[in-house]
Amino acid sequence: xxxxxxxxxxxxxxxxxxxxxxxxxxxxxxxxxxxxxxxxxxxxxxxxxxxxxxxxxxxxxxxxxxxxxxxxxxxxxxxxxxxxxxxxxxxxxxxxxxxxxxxxxxxxxxxxxxxxxxxxxxxxxxxxxxxxxxxxxxxxxxxxxxxxxxxxxxxxxxxxxxxxxxxxxxxxxxxxxxxxxxxxxxxxxxxxxxxxxxxxxxxxxxxxxxxxxxxxxxxxxxxxxxxxxxxxxxxxxxxxxxxxxxxxxxxxxxxxxxxxxxxxxxxxxxxxxxxxxxxxxxxxxxxxxxxxxxxxxxxxxxxxxxxxxxxxxxxxxxxxxxxxxxxxxxxxxxxxxxxxxxxxxxxxxxxxxxxxxxxxxxxxxxxxxxxxxxxxxxxxxxxxxxxxxxxxxxxxxxxxxxxxxxxxxxxxxxxxxxxxxxxxxxxxxxxxxxxxxxxxxxxxxxxxxxxxxxxxxxxxxxxxxxxxxxxxxxxx
Numbered sequence: 224x225x226x227x228x229x230x231x232x233x234x235x236x237x238x239x240x241x242x243x244x245x246x247x248x249x250x251x252x253x254x255x256x257x258x259x260x261x262x263x264x265x266x267x268x269x270x271x272x273x274x275x276x277x278x279x280x281x282x283x284x285x286x287x288x289x290x291x292x293x294x295x296x297x298x299x300x301x302x303x304x305x306x307x308x309x310x311x312x313x314x315x316x317x318x319x320x321x322x323x324x325x326x327x328x329x330x331x332x333x334x335x336x337x338x339x340x341x342x343x344x345x346x347x348x349x350x351x352x353x354x355x356x357x358x359x360x361x362x363x364x365x366x367x368x369x370x371x372x373x374x375x376x377x378x379x380x381x382x383x384x385x386x387x388x389x390x391x392x393x394x395x396x397x398x399x400x401x402x403x404x405x406x407x408x409x410x411x412x413x414x415x416x417x418x419x420x421x422x423x424x425x426x427x428x429x430x431x432x433x434x435x436x437x438x439x440x441x442x443x444x445x446x447x448x449x450x451x452x453x454x455x456x457x458x459x460x461x462x463x464x465x466x467x468x469x470x471x472x473x474x475x476x477x478x479x480x481x482x483x484x485x486x487x488x489x490x491x492x493x494x495x496x497x498x499x500x501x502x503x504x505x506x507x508x509x510x511x512x513x514x515x516x517x518x519x520x521x522x523x524x525x526x527x528x529x530x531x532x533x534x535x536x537x538x539x540x541x542x543x544x545x546x547x548x549x550x551x552x553x554x555x556x557x558x559x560x561x562x563x564x565x566x567x568x569x570x571x572x573x574x575x576x577x578x579x580x581x582x583x584x585x586x587x588x589x590x591x592x593x594x595x596x597x598x599x600x601x602x603x604x605x606x607x608x609x610x611x612x613x614x615x616x617x618x619x620x621x622x623x624x625x626x627x628x629x630x631x632x633x634x635x636x637x638x639x640x641x642x643x644x645x646x647x648x649x650x651x652x653x654x655x656x657x658x659x660x661x662x663x664x665x666x667x668x669x670x671x672x673x674x675x676x677x678x679x680x681x682x683x684x685x686x687x688x689x690x691x692x693x694x695x696x697x698x699x
Contacts, residue, residue: 224261224269237272242280249289249300256302260290286437286662294665336651337687339674342543342628348598349542353587354578361577373569373576376560377404377549381576384583385549392589394524395533397551403560406570408506408536408548409438414567415532415550416442418560419468419502426466428456430660430667432477435470435506448662451476455483458490469495470504473522477508478660478673480623480630488522495530502556507535529553537579539628540592547571547579599628599677602684606676609688615696629675631657636695640669643695650694652687 225245232240248254260266263281267274281298284290290298362369368378376382382402389395405411412435416425421444427436429448439446447464450457456471469491473483483491495501505522523533536548552560569576582588607624610616610632624630636643640656647654654674658667679687 225266227270229270229272237276238279238283241270241272241276242283245280245284246287246289249284249303254300256300258300259296260298260300262297283440286433286440292664335648335653336690337679337683338653339672339676339679339687339691340653340655342539342675342677348595350587350591354582357581357585357587358574358578360581361574369573369577371573373573375565375567375569376400376402377569377571378573378576378580381580381583382549384580388583388588389533389551393521395521395551396524397533398554401551401554401557403550403552403557404569404571404576405548405550406546407538408508408534409434410570411534411548411550412438413442414560414564415468415504416444417564418552418556423467423500424465426456426461426464426469428471428476429662430478430657431662432472433660436662450663450666451479451481453481454487455481456487456491458487458494461491461494467498467500468502468504470506471522472506472508474507475627477627478629478631478655478657480627485520485525488525491522492526492528492530496528502530502532504532504534507533508539523551526553529555532556540588540595545575545579547575602676602679602681603630605681605684606674606679606688609685610692612685613689613692615692618696619692628677629673632672632674634670634672634695636670638670638695643670643672646694647691650690652691652694654691 225248227241227244229237229240235243245254245260254260260281261269263274263277267277270277281290285292285298289301289303291301292298379399381404382399385402386397386399389397403411403414405414416423416439421442424445424447425439426447426449427439429450431448436446436448447466449464449466449469450460455473455476456469461469471483471491473488473491475482491503495503503522503526507521521533523531530553532553533551534548535550537545538548603624607621610619610621618635620633622631622633634643638646640658643656644654654672656669657671657673658664658669660673661667
């Protein structure tokens with residue numbers, strides 16, 4: 224039985240202290256991989272604390288990848304591979320903060336023949352010459368502006384160009400004054416939490432992009448995982464969740480690829496309008512790359528009640544290392560932002576902001592997106608063609624291949640998802656399964672791959688696909 228004293232927990236809450244102690248024991252090897260943890264009720268009784276405290280600590284550990292849940296069985300310790308001493312990774316160290324991404328440094332550094340998981344940009348596709356020219360222009364036209372402290376929400380020129388772009392290509396009628404610039408969406412999520420309040424309950428999609436829920440947990444706000452159906456967020460589950468703020472990606476859900484139909488969008492807007500505390504965060508991370516048909520109108524463009532916070536990034540359309548994102552706040556929230564959070568300094572340099580403003584204003588962004596859309600369409604077709612030409616094609620099903628830069632691939636296999644990932648890795652292929660993105664594992668579908676093809680070199684497509692399918696289907 225796990226035994227910890229809570230007398231020296233300092234300023235930590237009970238659940239934070241318990242979470243840290245269990246994490247330390249996992250990292251230190253005192254709790255071994257696949258070792259079963261005590262049940263929530265049993266541990267709570269043993270430590271004389273509430274089951275809610277244990278449940279919250281277990282939820283955080285599971286969100287960060289330290290433990291996993293087996294339906295009707297309990298919680299177990301995950302396999303974690305890392306180098307270095309314990310002190311480097313524990314919360315006691317002032318030099319390094321533990322994070323699942325750091326834990327995976329060793330595995331992420333592994334050289335795969337093809338990576339179907341991570342978003343990577345092919346260097347030949349970035350408009351270096353244009354970007355360099357525009358940066359040079361920005362540094363010579365009005366140098367005094369470059370050295371002025373920008374407004375908290377970003378320079379007006381960039382906010383104006385973003386507002387114009389959203390009107391022309393997303394049908395959104397917003398003012399430049401509603402746009403807030405930030406260095407990455409993670410930073411903007413933190414601003415939203417401060418703006419709406421730490422007492423709100425934030426709902427996220429299940430399955431979904433796991434970093435979002437981890438950010439909410441890291442900010443110590445309530446987070447609920449809301450199940451989905453074939454139209455997006457399940458309205459009944461949403462109402463039962465008690466969520467005040469809903470974080471969704473309706474134009475292209477990750478990882479399922481689902482596009483939320485307009486009927487469900489209006490249901491979501493209706494839900495938000497029923498309570499003054501309710502808001503929807505519309506995350507459109509790769510909506511530019513819908514490869515068939517017209518782009519899907521944003522939820523914000525049909526919102527008449529000022530309930531939608533729109534958020535997007537240039538990390539997808541340009542490069543992941545650009546680190547420039549933005550959000551569009553409803554006018555009442557923008558007024559509150561200026562009053563309560565306007566003291567923050569903008570986290571994006573003036574040099575980058577003026578360069579990006581020129582890139583958008585002179586039409587280079589539109590041209591670049593059109594060129595990249597054609598590139599990704601050809602790359603996707605090549606990947607799909609390689610799948611169809613593989614000898615095991617009759618044992619796979621392709622789904623959601625038109626909405627963005629990934630699609631689903633269902634396999635007719637008997638292997639577990641962990642075995643599928645392992646077999647693919649042994650053949651030099653990095654792949655993930657749909658089940659890995661579920662919080663409620665009992666709802667997860669097994670045998671379905673999430674195929675992100677954005678970083679695959681075109682000349683490697685056939686071999687990459689053959690290695691993947693042959694590794695998991697040849698001997699099954």
